[in-house]
Amino acid sequence: MEKQIVGKAFVLGDNVDTDQIIPAEHLVYDMSDEKEARLYGKYALSSVPLEVSGLPQGGVPFVAQGEYASEFPIIVAGGNFGCGSSREHAPYALMKAGVKAVVAESYARIFYRNAVDGGFVAPIEAKEKINDGVKTGDELLVDLEKNVVENKTSGARWELRPLGDALPIIEAGGVFEYARASGMI
Amino acid sequence: MGKTITEKIFAKSSGNPDAAPGENVWLNVDTLMTHDVCGPPTIQIWKREFGEKAKIWDKEKLVIFPDHYIFTADKYANRNVEALRQFAKEHDFKNFYDVGTPRYKGVCHIALAEEGYNRPGTVLFGTDSHTCTSGAFGMFSTGVGNTDAAFILGTGKIWERVPESMKFTFDGELPPYLTAKDLILHILGEITTDGATYRAMEFDGDGVFSLDMYERMTLTNMAIEAGGMSGIIAADKVAEDYVKSRTDKPYEIFRSDDDAVYHSKYRFDASAIEPTVAKPHSPDNRDTARNVAGTRLTKCYIGSCTGGKITDFRFAAKILSGNKVAVPTFVVPASTEVARALEEETLGGKTLRQIFTDAGCEIAQSSCAACLGGPSDTVGRAVDRDVVISTTNRNFPGRMGSKQSEVYLASPLTVAASAVKGVIADPRDFIN
Ligand code: SF4
Numbered sequence: 134m135e136k137q138i139v140g141k142a143f144v145l146g147d148n149v150d151t152d153q154i155i156p157a158e159h160l161v162y163d164m165s166d167e168k169e170a171r172l173y174g175k176y177a178l179s180s181v182p183l184e185v186s187g188l189p190q191g192g193v194p195f196v197a198q199g200e201y202a203s204e205f206p207i208i209v210a211g212g213n214f215g216c217g218s219s220r221e222h223a224p225y226a227l228m229k230a231g232v233k234a235v236v237a238e239s240y241a242r243i244f245y246r247n248a249v250d251g252g253f254v255a256p257i258e259a260k261e262k263i264n265d266g267v268k269t270g271d272e273l274l275v276d277l278e279k280n281v282v283e284n285k286t287s288g289a290r291w292e293l294r295p296l297g298d299a300l301p302i303i304e305a306g307g308v309f310e311y312a313r314a315s316g317m318i
Numbered sequence: 319m320g321k322t323i324t325e326k327i328f329a330k331s332s333g334n335p336d337a338a339p340g341e342n343v344w345l346n347v348d349t350l351m352t353h354d355v356c357g358p359p360t361i362q363i364w365k366r367e368f369g370e371k372a373k374i375w376d377k378e379k380l381v382i383f384p385d386h387y388i389f390t391a392d393k394y395a396n397r398n399v400e401a402l403r404q405f406a407k408e409h410d411f412k413n414f415y416d417v418g419t420p421r422y423k424g425v426c427h428i429a430l431a432e433e434g435y436n437r438p439g440t441v442l443f444g445t446d447s448h449t450c451t452s453g454a455f456g457m458f459s460t461g462v463g464n465t466d467a468a469f470i471l472g473t474g475k476i477w478e479r480v481p482e483s484m485k486f487t488f489d490g491e492l493p494p495y496l497t498a499k500d501l502i503l504h505i506l507g508e509i510t511t512d513g514a515t516y517r518a519m520e521f522d523g524d525g526v527f528s529l530d531m532y533e534r535m536t537l538t539n540m541a542i543e544a545g546g547m548s549g550i551i552a553a554d555k556v557a558e559d560y561v562k563s564r565t566d567k568p569y570e571i572f573r574s575d576d577d578a579v580y581h582s583k584y585r586f587d588a589s590a591i592e593p594t595v596a597k598p599h600s601p602d603n604r605d606t607a608r609n610v611a612g613t614r615l616t617k618c619y620i621g622s623c624t625g626g627k628i629t630d631f632r633f634a635a636k637i638l639s640g641n642k643v644a645v646p647t648f649v650v651p652a653s654t655e656v657a658r659a660l661e662e663e664t665l666g667g668k669t670l671r672q673i674f675t676d677a678g679c680e681i682a683q684s685s686c687a688a689c690l691g692g693p694s695d696t697v698g699r700a701v702d703r704d705v706v707i708s709t710t711n712r713n714f715p716g717r718m719g720s721k722q723s724e725v726y727l728a729s730p731l732t733v734a735a736s737a738v739k740g741v742i743a744d745p746r747d748f749i750n
Contacts, residue, residue, distance in 0.1 A: 148511055148600065150714045157690045157717075160355050161387070161394030165362055180716045213512035216545060217714060218690070219447040221359070221463030242516050242547055243447055247463035298342050308469055308477075309367045318368075318473060 134255065134304055138233045138275040142267050142284075143195055143205035144188040145181065150217030151244065155226040156180040157218075164225065171201040173222060174229030178203075187269035195230065202231040207275060209267045210237040214256075215244025224253035234275050236282055236293070238262050249299045252307030257282075258294040266291070320575025322483040323552055324518040327458045327572055331441045339482040347379070348440035350470045353426050354384040356445035356463075358401040363468035374409060375474035381413040381435055382406070383426040388417055388685040392693035424653035424684030427451040427623040431535065432655050434565025438553035439572055443470055448623055448711070450541040454534040455561065456553030456571060458518075461542065481518040481547045482581040483574075484509075488525030490588045495749045497633055498529055498536035499625060499709065499729035501586075503594040506543055507604025508584065515545035517581055520574065525588035526551060531560045532627040539624050540711050543601040593732050593745050595707075598724040599715050607732045607744040617706040618643065618737040619698050619718070620730055621650025621682075622689035625709020628659045630730040635670045637734035637748045638677040644740030647679045648698035650687045657684050679737075691719040700725065707736045 159176045162169040178186070178195035187193025196203045208227065214237040215223055224247050227235070234255045235248070248256040257275065259282065267273065271286035280293040296303060305311035312318045321329070329335045332343035352360055365372050374380055382402055387395035399417055406414035415423045415433075423429035427448050430436050438456035442449065445467045452459035462476065470476050486505055492498075506513075519541045526534065534551050541549030552573045553561070561569060593607040620626065620634050631651070651657040660671040660681075674681055680697070688698035689710045700706050700723035708718065713725035728736070731745035738748075 152714050152717050164359055180721060182715050216511055219461035219463055241545055243461050251465040
């Protein structure tokens with residue numbers, strides 16, 4: 134896993150649930166078939182109401198019409214990101230859309246586990262609310278060694294919570310890799 | 319220092335008597351449940367990770383219920399069910415409740431109870447967020463994603479953080495116009511959709527223990543709507559009688575110690591709570607039915623693991639009996655056992671099924687149906703700018719189908735009262 138993630142931010146509000154991240158009607162594609170699997174990227178965040186998609190203005194589709202991946206590798210959100218269903222398709226869809234990291238104030242448990250144990254995206258917690266200090270399109274630097282995120286466009290900086298117990302699993306690339314490395318399986 | 323019921327079950331399952339809240343422990347899983355949406359990808363991951371020699375850790379402990387996208391022409395959805403069929407055949411696996419056979423059950427969380435998989439003191443993981451429902455049987459149950467499920471499928475183990483517990487006590491029996499759904503919607507308004515994140519929600523008090531198992535399951539079912547890891551109610555005689563009537567497998571009863579430590583405690587007088595709704599677009603957007611009465615509706619929906627149990631239809635029948643619905647109203651029994659009960663149970667000399675038919679409801683086959691929208695040919699699915707009142711559990715944008723639709727969550731009594739009036743109504747207009 135990269136310890137420094139750089140790229141444009143896509144900003145969302147609080148309580149972005151898994152139905153918004155990947156709507157239920159799209160849960161049928163075969164993840165082992167690359168042609169179908171990329172549809173998860175295409176429809177990532179497609180059910181976020183348009184007026185709050187890409188804050189503060191809104192009206193920004195996460196994935197442009199006709200594309201399968203997003204131009205935004207970092208998602209910035211408020212509290213309780215990924216609440217709702219247990220679908221692993223949610224962090225998976227974000228990964229397929231090219232997301233490297235989500236920086237939010239807090240996560241729903243199942244989304245957090247799925248992101249970590251599947252090795253899909255790093256669910257990073259900020260120590261305070263940061264989604265009102267970032268505009269969609271701002272250039273961010275997420276530094277997992279120093280545990281800070283920097284808004285290169287505005288110059289603002291925030292501290293991140295250390296990943297703690299989740300870090301060795303994320304670094305290993307998921308729970309299977311972790312269990313193999315530690316001799317469990 | 320005492321322990322909560324959840325801490326005791328974690329201690330037993332992990333073999334670590336000192337496991338304290340906040341610590342990660344490895345649990346030995348008693349039951350793994352999956353369904354048609356998450357089963358096929360779980361099996362794929364399991365095969366990929368364990369290779370050609372992938373072995374189910376214990377066939378007796380795995381159970382699969384196709385339930386989500388069942389009665390549809392959608393080719394991808396049907397392919398998923400077919401993949402489960404193949405898997406069951408290849409592995410000579412018995413606990414598979416296939417569609418189109420007499421074994422077909424419907425919604426997994428209800429089927430788990432009916433088929434005797436819910437046993438006090440055990441640990442159940444499922445690839446569905448509402449797996450917390452089974453906690454009504456004094457057991458630890460929670461949802462996980464496919465990777466975690468695949469890990470369990472091969473090893474029978476998974477790591478979990480010992481949760482802190484929150485306690486919710488209801489004093490006094492529920493008045494006739496109130497149901498467990500009102501209680502849990504009331505709690506959600508109190509603590510919001512992330513008020514219990516990473517915690518166990520423990521329900522207690524004579525109000526809770528006066529409920530039957532299905533009503534108790536409505537409480538634990540919606541723990542996830544507050545972000546809870548699990549919901550739990552200690553098993554009493556009512557729970558034991560139910561379990562014994564469904565299985566002869568062993569179980570163990572745990573209870574919280576009097577000096578157990580809680581993150582927080584809430585206490586409510588059940589009779590002071592009013593018929594409650596959650597307004598669009600969040601289950602914690604609480605209001606009373608009285609305050610939103612008169613809101614125009616285009617659809618009513620009675621179904622799902624939350625509101626499609628036999629108790630929910632008994633409530634609805636009380637109001638729909640002898641009345642006609644004023645807007646399209648869908649009745650979706652959660653399981654085939656519930657569907658059969660609709661044909662057997664009577665009220666005022668008519669079967670519940672007859673009452674619903676006479677009232678003008680559309681009765682669908684058992685499955686998750688429009689609770690989560692589903693393919694475009696799903697019965698009861700919200701379209702365009704539908705305004706729906708529903709006994710289901712989630713009303714996030716697009717949850718029941720159309721992104722433009724609005725969904726109100728309510729008890730089966732409130733939904734039935736609203737169906738008759740065509741606008742949101744307080745069930746006290748029909749029941750004193
Ligand atoms: S009925 Fe609804 S909430 Fe329950 S398992 Fe099915 S989709 Fe999920």
